[in-house]
Amino acid sequence: MTIALDFDKLDGLLPAVVQDHADGEVLMVGFMNREAWETTLRTGKATFYSRTRKTLWTKGLTSGNVQLVKEIRIDCDDDTVVLKVAQVGGAACHTGHRSCFYKRVTDDQNIEVVGEPLFDPKEVYQK
Numbered sequence: 001m002t003i004a005l006d007f008d009k010l011d012g013l014l015p016a017v018v019q020d021h022a023d024g025e026v027l028m029v030g031f032m033n034r035e036a037w038e039t040t041l042r043t044g045k046a047t048f049y050s051r052t053r054k055t056l057w058t059k060g061l062t063s064g065n066v067q068l069v070k071e072i073r074i075d076c077d078d079d080t081v082v083l084k085v086a087q088v089g090g091a092a093c094h095t096g097h098r099s100c101f102y103k104r105v106t107d108d109q110n111i112e113v114v115g116e117p118l119f120d121p122k123e124v125y126q127k
Contacts, residue, residue, distance in 0.1 A: 003074070004078060005034075005037065005074065005078050005079070005081075006077065006078045007033065007034055008077040008081075009079050010062075010079075012034070013031040013032065013033055013035050013049060013051070014031065014032045014033075014037070014048075014079055014080060014081055015029060015030075015031060015079075015080045015081075016029065016030045016031060016032045016048065016060075016080075016081050016082075017029050017080070017081070017082045017083070018030065018046060018067060018081055018083045018085055018092065019082060019083070019084050019085070020084075020085065020086075020087055021070040021071060021084035021085055021086055022086075025098070025099055027067075027085070027087060027092035027093075027098070027099045027100065027101075028092050028093065028099065028100040028101075029100070030046075030048035030059075031038070031048060031049050031051060032047070032048055032049055032081065033049040033056075035049070035056060036048050036049045036056050037081075039056065039058070040050075040069060040072075040083070043058070044056050044068060044069050045059070045060075045066055045067065045068060045069065046058070046059045046066075046067035046068075046069055046083050046085055047059070050077060055102060059092075060088065060089070062092070062125060063089065063094075063101075063119070063124045063125070064088070064089055065087065065088055065089035065090070065091050065092065066088045066089070067083065067085035067086070067087055067088070067092070068085055068088060069083050069084070069085055069109055070084050070085060070086055071083075071084040072084070080092040089118075089119075090118045091117070091118040091119055094121060094125070095117060095118060095119065095121055095123070096117030096118055096119040096121050097115060097116075097117050098115060099115075102114050102115055
């Protein structure tokens with residue numbers, strides 16, 4: 001069976017959920033266009049399409065925290081993918097946290113930050 005992803009539903013983009021391959025933690029969600037998909041397959045490194053910058057970006061090229069793809073799952077509608085990755089460097093989020101999902105909603109509907117950043121984004125991204 002060949003891969004036939006449906007890039008038509010979201011104007012040429014697919015949501016890509018990124019999980020740690022060892023423990024299943026959701027690290028981030030990005031979007032892929034056809035070129036990002038093909039680049040990911042060819043290189044084995046998670047590559048996405050930036051909706052704000054309108055360009056491809058390979059995770060970790062600036063920070064060194066690349067995502068090496070270990071397994072790919074495709075949903076039943078062929079319009080969403082799950083990338084199971086080895087997260088090099090430990091942090092997937094540009095804020096320095098392991099996961100982009102480091103904010104937890106508490107019982108009183110406030111936000112609690114879970115975990116500490118693994119790096120200082122001002123140093124890594126020179127902002």
